Amino acid sequence: MFNRKDLLGLRELSELEIMTILETAQSMKDKIDNPAKRCQSLKQASIVTLFYENSTRTKMSFMLAGDYLGAMVKDLGVSTSSVNKGEGLIDTGINLDQMGINIMIIRHSMTGAAHILAKNVKANVINAGDGTNEHPTQALLDLYTIMEYKKRFEGLNVTILGDIAHSRVARSNVFGLTKLGANVTLAGPSTLVSNSMKSLGVKVSTNIQDAVSNADVVMGLRIQFERQKAMPFPNLREYSSLFGLNSDILKYAKEDVLVMHPGPVNRGVELSTEVADGKHSVINIQVKNGVAVRMAILKLLVERSI
Ligand code: CP
Numbered sequence: 001m002f003n004r005k006d007l008l009g010l011r012e013l014s015e016l017e018i019m020t021i022l023e024t025a026q027s028m029k030d031k032i033d034n035p036a037k038r039c040q041s042l043k044q045a046s047i048v049t050l051f052y053e054n055s056t057r058t059k060m061s062f063m064l065a066g067d068y069l070g071a072m073v074k075d076l077g078v079s080t081s082s083v084n085k086g087e088g089l090i091d092t093g094i095n096l097d098q099m100g101i102n103i104m105i106i107r108h109s110m111t112g113a114a115h116i117l118a119k120n121v122k123a124n125v126i127n128a129g130d131g132t133n134e135h136p137t138q139a140l141l142d143l144y145t146i147m148e149y150k151k152r153f154e155g156l157n158v159t160i161l162g163d164i165a166h167s168r169v170a171r172s173n174v175f176g177l178t179k180l181g182a183n184v185t186l187a188g189p190s191t192l193v194s195n196s197m198k199s200l201g202v203k204v205s206t207n208i209q210d211a212v213s214n215a216d217v218v219m220g221l222r223i224q225f226e227r228q229k230a231m232p233f234p235n236l237r238e239y240s241s242l243f244g245l246n247s248d249i250l251k252y253a254k255e256d257v258l259v260m261h262p263g264p265v266n267r268g269v270e271l272s273t274e275v276a277d278g279k280h281s282v283i284n285i286q287v288k289n290g291v292a293v294r295m296a297i298l299k300l301l302v303e304r305s306i
Pocket of ligand 1: 138264
């Protein structure tokens with residue numbers, strides 16, 4: 001059941017809509033490694049990526065997801081576009097609408113940018129990350145990966161660790177995980193996680209050992225220096241020793257804990273290399289699942305529109 005023009009956030013999605021996306025992704029996964037399974041089911045769709053912020057995983061996996069389903073996929077190349085001559089977001093979108101684009105995938109530093117675009121264009125809009133607000137497709141691929149390994153969400157203990165304050169990934173995951181019945185703990189230094197986040201139905205901790213104890217899933221997050229003016233802690237070495245996830249801290253989690261990270265990973269800061277590459281890590285699987293989830297989202301949006 002998915003009947004929306006746009007995918008803007010997990011805050012507004014129902015449990016049923018989230019599960020529809022995850023189940024559709026399941027049917028897409030074999031197209032990634034097996035070119036013979038790829039198809040032309042979206043050959044009538046034209047997709048454009050508009051990334052006002054840098055990306056490796058999200059942009060490339062959306063472009064490949066469209067390719068694997070036979071859509072026409074183009075990148076605006078924001079840094080060489082008329083955005084640099086002062087053209088605004090709405091005018092950019094209206095121009096792309098006129099060129100016959102069906103789906104616009106936007107990443108922007110401004111909270112609400114995807115919502116503004118969606119209100120002003122005929123095309124379906126997918127939020128690929130807006131400021132510190134939401135990154136819904138990252139959370140959906142995280143949910144998919146958790147479901148793949150744990151087979152359930154109800155009662156799972158999920159700890160999200162790091163720069164919570166500036167993380168759209170954390171917010172989207174909190175909306176999704178709490179709707180699906182998981183117990184979420186947000187942890188980090190007091191400069192990067194606030195008690196006010198308890199209003200989202202989560203626990204908040206500034207003690208990494210407490211936060212990781214009995215966890216089924218630990219998700220590390222990068223410190224987003226680009227979104228803050230002052231250093232939120234004295235230096236990286238101190239941050240890493242107090243809040244970095246290493247194999248000694250991971251021993252407090254359950255034996256079959258999953259270690260996740262949306263990427264890019266700053267090795268030796270939020271995760272030790274030993275943990276990032278260790279037996280509990282599903283970080284590379286998350287990347288693969290991102291393609292399947294994004295194929296599912298494109299398919300559901302196109303089926304609704306055509
Ligand atoms: N996780 C994520 O959004 O990665 P990119 O910034 O590389 O897209």
